[in-house]
Amino acid sequence: MKPARTALSLVLALQLAACGGGGGSSSAPPTGGGGGTPTPSPTPTPAACSLSAQQDFADQVLNEWYLFPDLLATVNRNSVTNLDDYLDARVAPARAQNRDRFFTFATSIAEENALINSGASAGFGVRLSYDNTARRLFVVEAYEGAPGLAAGLDRGSEILAIGTTASNLQTVSSLFASGGSQAVANALGPSTPGTARVLRFTRPDGAIVEQTVAKTEFSITPVSSRYGALVLTDGARKIGYINLRTFIVSDAANQLRSAFATFSAQGVRELIIDLRYNGGGLVSVADTFGDLMGQGRVGQVWSRTVLRPSKSSENETRQFRTEANAIAPTKVAVITTGASASASELVTNSLIPYLGNNLALVGANSFGKPVGQFGFDLAACDLRVRAVAFKTVNANNQGDYFTGLASVVPNTCRAGDDISRPLGDPREASIAAALDFLAGRACTPIAGSGQDNAVSTAPGLTGPQAARIGLDLPDRLPLQPKRPAPAQHELPGLF
Missing domain, CATH: 2.30.42.10 (PDZ domain)
Structure with missing residues (x-):
């Protein structure tokens, strides 16, 4: 199974087009973000898209690429009736060790590509x-x-x-x-x-x-036209506020560029990055986000992608690149909840080596997903298997934050998600706490951080819903069906 690198969802992806169920041949995959909504060709036969054929394909993917090969279970194929349950059973040992909390799953190629290319959802x-x-x-x-x-x-x-x-x-x-x-x-x-x-x-x-x-x-518009990019004032200081809903829509990169053009023009050097509901998305957007905060750091390490030892030739180091409106932030507060995951955490973790004590996590602990999926396509069946295949680390090789970012970010400030006030409002609880950190005012640490080791749990929740929740829980949880649609994987709570 020979991959070609491309930009897809959940931090990074590998796409294989028309790869036969149990065989090893593949046609050349498309480049870029997926290129529209594919039409299966040739018309699939029932046998080619049977559960058995899908299981063959999934086994090939997992056996060759899964990040934790020693944590794959042998499963009786006749004990399950769908591919998602089969994947869940195969990676159960990794889930038991908190390494794969339903991150490996099957989805639709067409639906996911539509989401990536235009933000299309229903x-x-x-x-x-x-x-x-x-x-x-x-x-x-x-x-x-x-x-x-x-x-x-x-x-x-x-x-x-x-x-x-x-x-x-x-x-x-x-x-x-x-x-x-x-x-x-x-x-x-x-x-x-x-x-x-x-x-x-x-x-x-x-x-x-x-x-x-x-x-x-x-x-879905990644940066809201109502509150997505604002310049707040705190005394004489100008604070850049950016609320990024998702990394999954490719145009998010350009929307971030527009926001930072405003910040740069107004001399902003302190930021509030609001990722409180952001479940992740395209690595290319996360990289652009980093570049826009990388003035004076071009050529230095932003992040590293690390695969299993047998695939180490695929490891990558991403360096800061030149962006016209980049700034050099002196202090940053990142707002997160248990719904903040994947690319959201990659951006935050990658800032630690450069900001140190001038970086804070505000709100509640993040989800805890320092690993990412590659996407492998059985195109004739509109099937994409997303399998955990790599981890990401920052320039200091820090990355194993499976219990959330509160354990690794130097400062944390606990705050509620005050839905009685609009996002972007300086009086909203998490934004107010972020402003306090930026101004040097005191705050209460997040549970589970190095400043406070108490960890709360989710009483009454079991299975996928419980596994998708961060350890330091807010008062409310994102409503999520047992088998989320592609957009719901990226935007927890979307209906």
Whole structure:
């Protein structure tokens, strides 16, 4: 299986096109970000795309590329009925050691490429989180141009009841009581355009409304036009605030360049990087982010990609590159929660050698994913197997933050995610704590950091949902179905 390097999701990827199920031949893969929505060719036969053929393909990928070859289990193929369960069973020993918390999975080539190339997704266009104890469901973010925001759902809204008609509304509390968070996710329906639900919810202004909202196709904008890039003031100091929703959309790099052009023009040297819901994405975007903070560091090491010993020839060292509007930040606060993962953590970890005590993690501990997947394609079946195949380290070769970044970032400041205030508002709890750090004011350390070794857990949560949550939990958890769609892998809580 001979790979060709390309830019795909979850920090870095390797794409193989039309690689036969159990064989070793492959055609030349496309370059770049995927190049549109592929049409399977030739038309797959049932045998070529059978579960057995998919398992053959998955075995070939894992046996050759999996980062932890000694942590692969032998599985009775007849004991499972789908490829995801087979992959979960094969990597179970790595999961038991906290090395692969459902990071290895199967997905659709077409859907993932559409997400990468244009941000295309389908749904209400809102991010949801829930209070597991109080059985309440909240909107923490809403996307411009999507039906949710148009219907009045925005940060701070609470969804009270869900139904397919006004006559069969079920309260969110009763759904939690009957089947936990999965029952709530099921009630919201599939991510299919045209799927409609009657929602009873409170608007941010407190008004309670009942409205039918239909899921549609929409494009995710990585940097919000409302609050994505702002210059805040704290006394006489100018603070650059950047909220990056995702690294997965390729245009995020250009949107970051536009933001830093503003920061550079206004003389910004201190930054708040808000990654509180950012589940990761393209390594090329993470690299651009680094370059934009690399004025005076061109040619120095940004990050390193390390594979298993048998694949060490594929290891890479990424150095800072020239960007026209790069700045040299003197102090940076990174806002994270348990939903911040992968490329979000790569950027933060890579800043440690250059900022030291002038870097802080603010909010809650991050997810803890210092490893990344390569993508291997069985094109005729629209199947992409994403398998953990590498880890990333910074210029000091630091990287094993499987319990989250709070254990490695020099400073931490614990703060809540105050959904009663808009993102970008200096009065919002995490942004206020970030401003305190930048100004030298005191803050409370995050649990699980070197400053505070207490670690909280997630009572009542099991399986994939529990494994996707960071160890230092916020009050709310991202609502996530058992088998997320491609966009939900990258943006936890997206519906």
